[in-house]
Amino acid sequence: MKILRFNLPLTIIFIGILFSLCLQALVPNDVFYSGDGGLKALLAQQFSAGKLHFDLRLPANNWIQNLWDGGLYPFRPPFVYNVESRYFITFPFTFPLITAPFHALFGFRGLYVIPLLATWALWLSFYSACRRLKLGRTITAIALVLLIFAAPLSLYSGMYWEHTLAVALAFQGLAIALVPPAQGLSTRDAIVSGSLIGLSVWFRPEFLCLVGIIFFWLCATQIKALQDLKIISDKAAAFAVSMLLMTALFFSLNLLIYQHPLGIHSVQIVEEFSLKERLVEAFSNFKQLLFSLSYYFPIVFFSLIYVCLALVSGKLKLTGKMQVILIVSTLFVLAVPLIVPAGAGGKQWGPRFLLITVPLVSLLAAMQLKLLLQTYQRNLQLALLGLFAVFLTTGLYINSYLGAVDLARNYQVILPAVKGLRSQPDPIIAMSHEYVAQALAPSLPDKTFFLTEDSQAVKHLGGTLLTQGYKKFLYVCYPHRDCNTPQTSPDNLKFSQANQRFTLQFSDLGKLGKYPIYEVSIMQSSSDADAPSNQV
Numbered sequence: 001m002k003i004l005r006f007n008l009p010l011t012i013i014f015i016g017i018l019f020s021l022c023l024q025a026l027v028p029n030d031v032f033y034s035g036d037g038g039l040k041a042l043l044a045q046q047f048s049a050g051k052l053h054f055d056l057r058l059p060a061n062n063w064i065q066n067l068w069d070g071g072l073y074p075f076r077p078p079f080v081y082n083v084e085s086r087y088f089i090t091f092p093f094t095f096p097l098i099t100a101p102f103h104a105l106f107g108f109r110g111l112y113v114i115p116l117l118a119t120w121a122l123w124l125s126f127y128s129a130c131r132r133l134k135l136g137r138t139i140t141a142i143a144l145v146l147l148i149f150a151a152p153l154s155l156y157s158g159m160y161w162e163h164t165l166a167v168a169l170a171f172q173g174l175a176i177a178l179v180p181p182a183q184g185l186s187t188r189d190a191i192v193s194g195s196l197i198g199l200s201v202w203f204r205p206e207f208l209c210l211v212g213i214i215f216f217w218l219c220a221t222q223i224k225a226l227q228d229l230k231i232i233s234d235k236a237a238a239f240a241v242s243m244l245l246m247t248a249l250f251f252s253l254n255l256l257i258y259q260h261p262l263g264i265h266s267v268q269i270v271e272e273f274s275l276k277e278r279l280v281e282a283f284s285n286f287k288q289l290l291f292s293l294s295y296y297f298p299i300v301f302f303s304l305i306y307v308c309l310a311l312v313s314g315k316l317k318l319t320g321k322m323q324v325i326l327i328v329s330t331l332f333v334l335a336v337p338l339i340v341p342a343g344a345g346g347k348q349w350g351p352r353f354l355l356i357t358v359p360l361v362s363l364l365a366a367m368q369l370k371l372l373l374q375t376y377q378r379n380l381q382l383a384l385l386g387l388f389a390v391f392l393t394t395g396l397y398i399n400s401y402l403g404a405v406d407l408a409r410n411y412q413v414i415l416p417a418v419k420g421l422r423s424q425p426d427p428i429i430a431m432s433h434e435y436v437a438q439a440l441a442p443s444l445p446d447k448t449f450f451l452t453e454d455s456q457a458v459k460h461l462g463g464t465l466l467t468q469g470y471k472k473f474l475y476v477c478y479p480h481r482d483c484n485t486p487q488t489s490p491d492n493l494k495f496s497q498a499n500q501r502f503t504l505q506f507s508d509l510g511k512l513g514k515y516p517i518y519e520v521s522i523m524q525s526s527s528d529a530d531a532p533s534n535q536v
Contacts, residue, residue, distance in 0.1 A: 008141040009130070013123050016148035019400070020119055023158030026408045028415045029108050033407070034347045035438025037160035039079060039089045040096045041111060042442050047100035054093050054257045055086035058441075064448055067464055072457060074437035074449035078341060081264055090264045093257065094202045095162035111160045118165040119157035123148060125168065126359050129175040132182070133321075133363075135370050142392075143366035150395030151358045152296040152350025155403045163355050166204035171359045173197035174328075177232040177239060178321055190235035191242040198246025205262070206353045209335040211247050213328055215240060228320045229327070278338065285337035288344035289351045293333070296350035296398060297358060298391040299365050306368045306384065315380060317371045325364045329357045347410075349403055416513035417476075418443045426474045426519070430461055432485065433478035436515065440476075455488045459495045462504050462522050466497060475506065475518040486518050494525060501525035 032038045043056055051057065056075075060068065073080075073087065080087050095114075102110030126147055130140040148154050156163045173196030176189055185193075197214065200207040214231060218240055221230045232239050251261035258264055294300060307326060310316040333354060337344070340353050369388065375381050421429065421444055429444075430452040431437060437449040452458045458475070465473060477483035486506045493504040503525050509517040 008137050009127055009144055012141050012144040012148065013120075013127060016123055016144070016154065017120060019149070020116060020154060020157045023155065023404065023407060024112060024116065026404065026411060027112065027158055028411055030418050030443035031411045031414045032439060032442065033159040033161070033410055035079070035435050036091065036346075038438040038440070038442050039075070040091055040099075040162075041160060043089060043093065044096035044100045044103050044111060045442060045445075047097055048104040055083075055088050056080065057087075059445075060448070063464060063468060067450060067461065070460075072450040072452060072461060074431070074441065074451050075434050076451065079434065079438065083258070083264075088258065088264045092203060092205070092263060095165070099160075112158075115159065115161060115164045116157045118168040119154060122153075122164065122168040122171060122359060125172045125175055126363065129179045129363060130366060132179045133367065135366055139366055139370050139373075142369065143362055146299055146365060146392060146395070147359055147362040149400045150297075150299065150392050150398075151362065152352075152399055152403065153355050153358045155349045155399065155407060156352070156355070158407055161352070162203040163352055166200045166207055167355050167359065169196045169203070170200035170207055170210060170356050173200070173243075174231075174360070175363075178324060180233070185232065185234050187235050187238050190232065190238040193232070194239040194242035194244075195246045198243040198250075201247050202250045206336045206340060207356070208247070209332055209339065210328075210356065211243060213331045213335065214243065217324075217327065217331075229324055230320075231324055231328070281342045282337040285340055285342065285344040286334070289337060289340075289354055290333065292344070292351040293354055293357065296395075297361070298394045298398075299388070300357075300361055302384070302388050302391050303361055303365050303368060305387065306372070309380070309384075315377050316368075316375060319367065319371075322364055322367050325360050329360050329364075332357060349406065350399075413514040414439055417515045417517075420512035420517070421447065421474070421476075424474060426472060428461075428465060428470060428473035429476055430458060430473055430520070431476045431478065432483040433481045435478050435481075436476045452485070455485050455492050458485050458504060458520070459493065462502070462520070463495055463497050466502065466522050470522070472519055472521045475520050477516040477518075479514050479516065483516065486516075 032041060039056075042058070046053065046057060058074075068074075069085070073082070075087070075089075078090055080089050099111050099114050102113040104110070106113070123144065127140065127144060130143055135143070153164065153167065173193045176193035176196075177185070180189065197207075197211060201211060217229075217231055218236055220226055230236070254263040255261050303326075306316060307318065310318040336353050345352050365388075372381055372384055417440060421440065427447055428450070429436075429440075429447050430450045432453060434451055437451070441447070441449050450457075450461050452461055452475075461473070475486065477486065486508070490503060490505075493506075495502055501524065503523050505521045505523050507519045507521065509519055511517065
């Protein structure tokens, strides 16, 4: 029994590892959870092939490049920007760069090595912080169940996304500062702590908010009244300098590569909106993120109820460390909506921009749980323990069951399209929306994609293909946006070229997964009456 109790937290981690491996089994080869992952995978594939260019350079000959430069490039802002005839994805280059070696070694599966290992590293870091806090084996095990199975973060180990890595770096940095080793915080520990937090900015831009909040709070706690709420009790200068230097180094690299310290992300967030528009979008983002956080991570309600009771009644304790975690998490939730794109993250599981709050609030809830068990207010204790159990069970159901189901379903609606299009001999794929290429292009290197949002663009593509000797091509509709071209009147799909008349004929091939597919034949018209007034 002693051995079992001693190993209970590690047993939970082991079960979590098995769970994360099961999530990996749900990921079919060459399919990505989101279009963001597809774009990053294209850059990672480029790096893994030894092409160390930070702009996206898809294989293309001159006529294809001319079509792309003429408006048929498969990707558009805010996902890809054309800067001085170079196409840059809006995401930092760092994650594709560090996953590229694993892709070179293990192929598609190599892309998931870092998201998976980062998730495991986060769990171990969390376990270590619980031990330093002396929470006890039982509460530590409950906290690990909360973090691994009742929160949205673990699902990201089964996605090609950098969130788990950024969260692992930032949390370890904060954990070292907030919960130092028993022998105290050395200068080396402080430098490592600050550097890890700064390094998280290299992978996720929202962690710039965390750097700003920590620096602001370091300055604020110089006031005597706030000195009990310090993030780091000793070696604060070494901590702050290392954090800021690591962030500044990333800015310098961005300036060198993109001519802007914030990278291409600056175009998306800073330069495309006025201050008024940004504030309106920020408020909308805030509402979406807050709702998502409360739904996917319901244990936040327990922590908030505990804090309110501690402040109002004084029957519950609220330690300095708990207050620091609460302050940092709250300020982060308030600040992030200001810098994230409109829509608060698009397709995702839980609020991906707020994932650092998951281990922080899990640690806060564990500390609250320990103090709750020490209170002599029996009725209050039972009521809050009941609420904790309800929120924990709800989180388990939402994330471990519904999350796994959603992950599998999202992959399975894309897989048939990858397999079906791969078997098609036609190398040219036109599409109604760029989301098609984001999801499919990394898995179909032998296909060339063109974004043709209307009939005029399709005719332009058809005319160029005709001069290159092509008689047909494929057309893929994105199911969640308008796709009107296949239903366009035949008269609007006719064009003249080299004194001849041609028409584009759409043949419905049915659906591959969620995507309606058409074969487009470039056919010579049979009469002069078919000729339009303009030429392509």
